[in-house]
Every structure is written in structure tokens, then in C-alpha cells.
Amino acid sequence: MSSSKVTLIFIPAYNEADNIAQVVNATQAQLPDADLLVVDDGSTDDTVAVALAAGASVASLPFNQGLGAALQTGYLEAKRGNYAYCAHLDADGQHRPEDLQMLLEAVKEDECDLAVGSRYLDQQALEEAVEGMYKPNLSRNLGSVLFRQALSAVTGHRFTDTTSGLRAANRKIIDQFSAVYAPDYAELESLQRSLALGLRVREYPVVMLERFSGKSKIGFFASLHFTFKSTLVLLIGSLRRRRDNREQAK
Amino acid sequence: MSISIITAVNTADSVVTLSNATRLLTVTFALVFAFAVFELIRRRKLQERYTVLWFVYALAIALIGIFPALLNIITDLLGIYDPNAALFALGFIGVGVLLLNLTVTVSKQGEQITRLAQEVALLHKQLQKQEKELRRDLRHRSSD
Numbered sequence: 001m002s003s004s005k006v007t008l009i010f011i012p013a014y015n016e017a018d019n020i021a022q023v024v025n026a027t028q029a030q031l032p033d034a035d036l037l038v039v040d041d042g043s044t045d046d047t048v049a050v051a052l053a054a055g056a057s058v059a060s061l062p063f064n065q066g067l068g069a070a071l072q073t074g075y076l077e078a079k080r081g082n083y084a085y086c087a088h089l090d091a092d093g094q095h096r097p098e099d100l101q102m103l104l105e106a107v108k109e110d111e112c113d114l115a116v117g118s119r120y121l122d123q124q125a126l127e128e129a130v131e132g133m134y135k136p137n138l139s140r141n142l143g144s145v146l147f148r149q150a151l152s153a154v155t156g157h158r159f160t161d162t163t164s165g166l167r168a169a170n171r172k173i174i175d176q177f178s179a180v181y182a183p184d185y186a187e188l189e190s191l192q193r194s195l196a197l198g199l200r201v202r203e204y205p206v207v208m209l210e211r212f213s214g215k216s217k218i219g220f221f222a223s224l225h226f227t228f229k230s231t232l233v234l235l236i237g238s239l240r241r242r243r244d245n246r247e248q249a250k
Numbered sequence: 251m252s253i254s255i256i257t258a259v260n261t262a263d264s265v266v267t268l269s270n271a272t273r274l275l276t277v278t279f280a281l282v283f284a285f286a287v288f289e290l291i292r293r294r295k296l297q298e299r300y301t302v303l304w305f306v307y308a309l310a311i312a313l314i315g316i317f318p319a320l321l322n323i324i325t326d327l328l329g330i331y332d333p334n335a336a337l338f339a340l341g342f343i344g345v346g347v348l349l350l351n352l353t354v355t356v357s358k359q360g361e362q363i364t365r366l367a368q369e370v371a372l373l374h375k376q377l378q379k380q381e382k383e384l385r386r387d388l389r390h391r392s393s394d
Binding site: 039059062073 | 360361364367368370371372374375378379
């Protein structure tokens, strides 16, 4: 895995044959100096063939493992390949590669260890500037608000978009996430954990577009599971924090 | 449930005694159970590290067979009127602990499976890359 490049971009993909080529091409065009890896999460459609044809490297999980496991595969590759930086974006075309580049630059400038693209930061200014922007439905919006309030309360750190899949990270994060990353609904947990480890997490405003094609994969039971897990993560996180504080007080 | 083969008899002063036949049956069951676990280990159908709780389970059943008075003490401690109910409660609690233990094992294995899948994915990718390079090298050489 001798790569002279310092940055790895990875794209977790599950049954995104319709979108993946576009995303790969756009990302390569925006960041030609980075290595690009599509992590296929056991897709049953032509995602792998399409991604290979588009010129991406593809790491294919033998069976569907969940977004977190797919993301961790990317972090693992970044660690093994000795990349100094890595970044990932969704395979459905909701994220703009130029935003990814902006996040990467923030990490390279050492503004933070983990840069997260937030679709809610400076929402209004963005809405005016960009057409075709993603507008979450009410229930999704309410859930997002609740959890970001809770996470902010637990971590003492203000978050506006806790489920963002657009991120850039440096070596410190790569070391952590390649070792421990939850296989499902890991976004919230990974933020909480990074902060608990004393790493610097920062949000940057990004634009989220409507997905190129297909529907979101998050169904009713998945959102229930997400809610349950997130609550648990926050609870455990807050206990841990309290204990840490007590230890610091000593 | 297997423990229900023990029949507790309520005597006048509400002290439980088991008939000798029941006690024999209970101890025999515990021994057979322990032996079965032993056999499964010997035939490599069960890993030793997952059997601790099963031996504890067999031991608990044997103890009740040998010292039925234990059941009285437990029933009193739990504040349960009927020793039969206490038996069932203990049985359910025991099964719950065993299941939780199993879930812990499954979680650990899930983690290992995930890592295995990730390693396979990355190895496969590496293999494809090397194959491509090799093919390119061969083409270069043949065109020279």
C-alpha cells in the first residue's frame, strides 16, 4: 500500500449504482491529487462494476455490515496506507466535492482534527445562494433538533448537524476511528467519542443537495433504532463525562 | 423448564421437603446435564470458555437436590410464599443471565466478523490493484 499521496477520499456505498459514477467523477475532478476508494457495503446491484468502470478503487465488504463498518473500512485503509488525511462523502450525490475540499483544507490548516460538514450552519445564507438544496421533512428535522440539543448538552459543544456523512479527518482521528467505530448509526457516537478523547471537532457550513436518484434508505424501524441507540450513546457519554470530571477534580 | 422436575411439597409448618425420589431425580438430572456439557466439550462442539455458566447451572440444580432446605432459605429471603414460584423465578433469572452472556458473546463475534469483512475487502482491493499492475508490466515487456 505504498502511496505517495497524502489524502484518501472514501465513499461508502450500498446499492448506489445509479449515483456512484457521478459522485466518483465529480470527486476526482475536484480533488485529482487524492486517492479515491469506494467502500461497497455488500451491494446487491451493480455498484461495484459501475464504480470500477468510473475509475475508482473498490473495497467490497463480502456482506452488508452497516454504514459505520463501511466507513471504518475507509479509516482502516487510511491507517494502513499511512495517509495523513482522509475524508468521506455520501454516495448518493447529496454532498458537493467542493465542500469536501473545504473541509480537508480546514483539517490540513490544523483548525481541527475532525471537520464536519453541517447543512444547518448558516442555513439561510446558503438557501439564498443555492438552488436545488436538500430540505429535510418535518419529523427528520425535529429528530435532528432534539439530538443535536442533547449532544450539545452532553458534550458541552455546540453541534448543528449530528448525522452528517461529510467529514474530513487527520491522523489522530484516523488512528481512533480505525480502531473503534460502531457498525451502525455511528455518527453521533463518533462525535461524542472524539470530544471525550480531547480531539477537536468543528463544523463547517456546507450545502446538501437533493439526492441524484432513488430514495433515502432510512425507514421507520431504522429511525426508531437510531433514536434508541442515540439516546443510549448520549446517556453513556454523559456518565463517562461526569466520571471524567470527577477524576479531574481529584 | 428443566428445573420444574423438582416438586416441592408444602408440609403443615410450610417447610419444604422433597421426596427422596425427587431428590434423586434432581441430582441425577444435574449429573447428566454436567456430563452432557462435558461430552460436548470433548467432541469439540462447545468451547470451554462458554461453559462456565452451564456448570454453575448444573451445580445449582444438584445443590437443591442434595440440600432441599436451601430452597426454603431462598424462598424466605425472596419473601415468596410458594417455593414452587421461587423455583420458577430462580429458573427464569438463571436463563436470563445465560442469555445475556450469550448476547455478549454474539456482540464480540459480530465485532470480529465486521473486522474480518473489512480485512477481506481491503485485501481483495489490494489484490486487484496488484493484478492490474502486473498485467501492465507484462504488456510493457511484451511491447519492448
